Amino acid sequence: MSKKNKPTNQKVMSFIEKARRAQIVECAIETIAEVGYAQASLGQIAKRAKISKGVISYHFANKEELMEQIPIEYYKAWHTYIFPRIEAQKSPKEMLRVYIESNLTFIDQNRQHVFAVIEMVSNTRTADGKLQFAAELDEAILLPIENILTLGMQEGVFREFTKSSARVMALTIRSAVDGFTLELTRKPHLDVQEYTRELVTIFDKSTKK
Amino acid sequence: MSKKNKPTNQKVMSFIEKARRAQIVECAIETIAEVGYAQASLGQIAKRAKISKGVISYHFANKEELMEQIPIEYYKAWHTYIFPRIEAQKSPKEMLRVYIESNLTFIDQNRQHVFAVIEMVSNTRTADGKLQFAAELDEAILLPIENILTLGMQEGVFREFTKSSARVMALTIRSAVDGFTLELTRKPHLDVQEYTRELVTIFDKSTKK
Amino acid sequence: MSKKNKPTNQKVMSFIEKARRAQIVECAIETIAEVGYAQASLGQIAKRAKISKGVISYHFANKEELMEQIPIEYYKAWHTYIFPRIEAQKSPKEMLRVYIESNLTFIDQNRQHVFAVIEMVSNTRTADGKLQFAAELDEAILLPIENILTLGMQEGVFREFTKSSARVMALTIRSAVDGFTLELTRKPHLDVQEYTRELVTIFDKSTKK
Amino acid sequence: MSKKNKPTNQKVMSFIEKARRAQIVECAIETIAEVGYAQASLGQIAKRAKISKGVISYHFANKEELMEQIPIEYYKAWHTYIFPRIEAQKSPKEMLRVYIESNLTFIDQNRQHVFAVIEMVSNTRTADGKLQFAAELDEAILLPIENILTLGMQEGVFREFTKSSARVMALTIRSAVDGFTLELTRKPHLDVQEYTRELVTIFDKSTKK
DNA sequence: TATGAATGAGCCTTCATTCAT
DNA sequence: AATGAATGAAGGCTCATTCAT
Known part of the structure; x- marks a missing residue:
């Protein structure tokens, strides 16, 4: 690494x-x-x-070791914040809602840290030029969404998802959250609650049977 | 600037x-x-x-002038590719489909350029530390989506959108496209057609009445 | 600046x-x-x-800050050397003699520094192409000569000087000192004492009533 | 060279x-x-x-060859202007006056060229760091003054000069002329005629018997 | 004769890193 | 445990010079 x-x-x-x-x-x-x-x-x-x-x-040891701590710390804090909230839900539909809501709230409350991580992710490279954290971190972030989708599908409240269509759905949800972050950077006075409601609506509709 | x-x-x-x-x-x-x-x-x-x-x-004249050409050229090529395809469509629904399809195709066919622009957008800053292209370029990219949404709403084929909910929708579509780009970077052998189909489905459902 | x-x-x-x-x-x-x-x-x-x-x-901080020190240090040293010697004199005529003598001695003993300052003065420019130190430094250097001339005139030991003819006289004395510096650069083994005597004679005659 | x-x-x-x-x-x-x-x-x-x-x-051939032309051309023009005027004079005293007058007039009328030469003289160096034109050009410029002084001494209208005191006198006159040039650079609206008169007075007195 | 294009050395500056104290 | 000092590589840029056309 x-x-x-x-x-x-x-x-x-x-x-x-x-x-x-x-x-x-x-x-x-x-x-x-x-x-x-x-x-x-x-x-x-x-x-x-x-x-x-x-x-x-x-x-x-060097700058790299310092910088690495930033996404590590972030992931820890994110995990601590998000997961209990999701697990407190009963239905997959609620889980998805809470996933979106708690992510946006978390981002809103940790703007600096989130922004720093984005900066890092898009800048740090390995010696061979590959993006550094992309792979590993992303899997850790996508997996819970995919799990919710799978669960919802099994319970019959979500539409059918193949493994790969679930991934696209997960990536799209994830991208929406990241897109919110960028928009928040550009428009710090954004109405977060409204944005949240809209995202919930969008993904509620797009996962519905 | x-x-x-x-x-x-x-x-x-x-x-x-x-x-x-x-x-x-x-x-x-x-x-x-x-x-x-x-x-x-x-x-x-x-x-x-x-x-x-x-x-x-x-x-x-300097590095800046060189670097500026990259998003400029990109935007020109993007515009030339996307717009005629959208304008050839009759219904807003088709327009949205074609917007997504042609964006993903364009990205797939211009991977390096797209990636370079993403790098630039997330790195170039003004003297006071603000992201450079964020504002101006983004408006140019979001506007056509918002126009399609508005049109579809007026024609009664899309659900209701307020000005700000249309913006969230547009941002989400745009984010999905950018998310595809990143995924393509990580997984170069991605099935682009399938990804496209899924995105079309997702946003078809989420804009439907 | x-x-x-x-x-x-x-x-x-x-x-x-x-x-x-x-x-x-x-x-x-x-x-x-x-x-x-x-x-x-x-x-x-x-x-x-x-x-x-x-x-x-x-x-x-940068090259400029380093270079600025050179004339600053020089002026300090020059001031410290010259002024007490002048002030120890009673008559304007003696003051003028001592001004010339102490300047030439000082230059002889600080050849490198003097030369460096000359180089700087004739090379450093502001952004708009004007010579940098010309104005400010020169006034500081000319003023004491003009004062001696005025004093000598008031005491009736020097000939009449208008404000502007005193300036020409001062400039000429200053130029003679600078000319000595250049000659010293070209002929390092110059007989400094003799040169001093001659200059004293020249300006004694040219200021006399 | x-x-x-x-x-x-x-x-x-x-x-x-x-x-x-x-x-x-x-x-x-x-x-x-x-x-x-x-x-x-x-x-x-x-x-x-x-x-x-x-x-x-x-x-x-190179930049150096171009730059060399500047003092060469200057010297030619200077020589052409100054010498006939001096030679038209009968007495050494008049010669000295005309030397000063014609130099100042020439400088006033060729400001750019004069200034360029000064810049060059103080900047151009040989490979070993010596000032380039200093030696040769200076002799050519000092000699005529020394000749006037010698002549004046022989005719008994100037005071006694040894070879080296004549040189100091010549250098001082030359320096006064150069000092005028610098002052002209700083104060472009200088009263040239008055300055000339003053210089003539100064050196008339300082050469007188 | 003249040109535009290209080169490569040198400039000032920034910065991650090392080290003695 | 912390600091100030020093290093050396790399960065963007300028410029005299060369050369094919």
Whole structure:
């Protein structure tokens, strides 16, 4: 994944160490959100964190390791927020509604972080030029949607989906959520509730029997 | 838009000059598509084009002017491809189908260019950190969808749309198309026809009365 | 003066920082003195200082900030050297003699620095092509001469001077000093004492009643 | 003088060739006068001359050869203007007055050319970093003054001068003339006649017995 | 003779990274 | 655990020069 092998000896981190890393990651997120990935140099990040550049290098093996934390942290927070809400629902139709609602709410409440992740995903590459997080992260994000669709189909409340048509449906829902993010970036005063209602309607209709 | 005023005196370009510029733009597209926007330095582009770095500076005032050509050319080609096909349709429903079909076909046939534009859109910023093309380009792309939706509503074949719900619908369709692009990048052997059919189905259902 | 606003927040510099900057400025002076302003690239300066190019950028915001130090330091040193000597004199005639003597001595003892400043003055331009230091620095240098002339006239030991004829006289004295500098550059083994005596004689005669 | 040996086979130049070279030199003078030596690239000069950059390279072996013409042409014109006027005088005192007067007039009437020469003299270096024209040109310019001084001394109208005190006197006069040039650059609306009168007075007094 | 095109060296600057303290 | 200092590679750009046409 990275040029340098990640150290297998996952050092046990002290509490302070963890806190310091978290603080730096936080600053990295803010920086990316404000000036964009390309301008988010270690210098910029350090300045915002009011620490010296060296500190970052001290706590992270390299820039890459720091940047990796951003989607990791994001995914953790996202997972924690989304899943309990979905699992609290009984019907697939409700699950889908809640998936859309909770995603949009989560994005609305974590704008900086979301934006930083988007910046990263579209910028970070492996040595051979492939997009970095695309594959793995996306599967993790698509799977729950596909599961809901499958469940709904089995229960007879959704229309028929083949494996691949379920994937297209899942990708479209996912894209709609990402599209909302971009629109929110462009129009920060967007009426989130209305947008949510519309998306729910759209995907309610398009999954109905 | 740029710090340096764009020269209004569009110099008359010789045929050769035009061809050379086009060739360099082509190489820039390839380079961005392969290594990403951030890594697409003039050096990289020149290497791919097997010319010296200076040649690029000779034909373009600066990197910005070169990069600007990419979405400009893209939008021209897109417009030329999409619109006649839509206008050949009689019903809004057909128009929407053809919008989706022709977009996916166009993307499939211009993968590199599309990808390069996506990279650019998500990377290029103005001096104050705002995304560059977001606003203007997006309106140009969303408007035709909104027009189709409005038309379909007036003709009574689509459900009711308020101005803002039509916009959400349009954004969702647009997002679905962009989502296809990303998926195509990740899975180059994707069954494009099937994907197209599914998207048509999804948005047929979600716009229906 | 410069495109980038000069930071008003004069950062408190550590002793080491000051010393390093001074050392780099010193090397810049040497470099300009040896190869001329046009050839005095950061690379050249760094090579002479046996440091990497980056170090200069680390200590100075940009080349301009480094170069600005040269006349600033020069003027400080010049002022410190010249003025006490003039003020120690009682008569305007002695003041004029000492002005010439101390200037020539100062130049003789700071050949490189003087030369570097001359190079800068005749090379540095503002964006609109005007010579940079010409105006401001020159007034600061001419004024003391004009004051001596005025004083001598009031005391009746110098001939009459109008405001503008005093200026021509001052300019001529200043030019003679600068001319000495150039001659010293061309003939490093010049007899400075004799040259001084002659200049004193010339301007003694030409100011006499 | 130059890195590349000047071709010994001084090709006989056609009239047209001479005219073209003269035109280019003229443009080079204008360019230097307006934007300064450092900014006077072949591109700039070519643009002003409304010819292609290649033309310059075609007519001059390299930039250096072009630039060399500027002081050469200047010296020719200067010589042609100054000497007949001096030789028309009978007494050394008159000669000195006319030397100053005609120099200032010449400078006033050839501002651009004079300024371009100053820029060049202070910028052009040989490979070893020495100022280029300093030596040779200066002797040619100082000698006539020294001759006047010697003559005046022999005729008993000037005070005693040793060889080296005559040189200092000559240098001072020369410096005064150069100082006038700089002042003229800074204050284009200078009263040239008054300045001339003052200089004549100054050097009349300082050479008098 | 003149041109447009191309080259390649050099410039200033930014930045991730290293290291002694 | 943190810092300031230094490095060196790479970036975009300018420019004198070369060359085929």
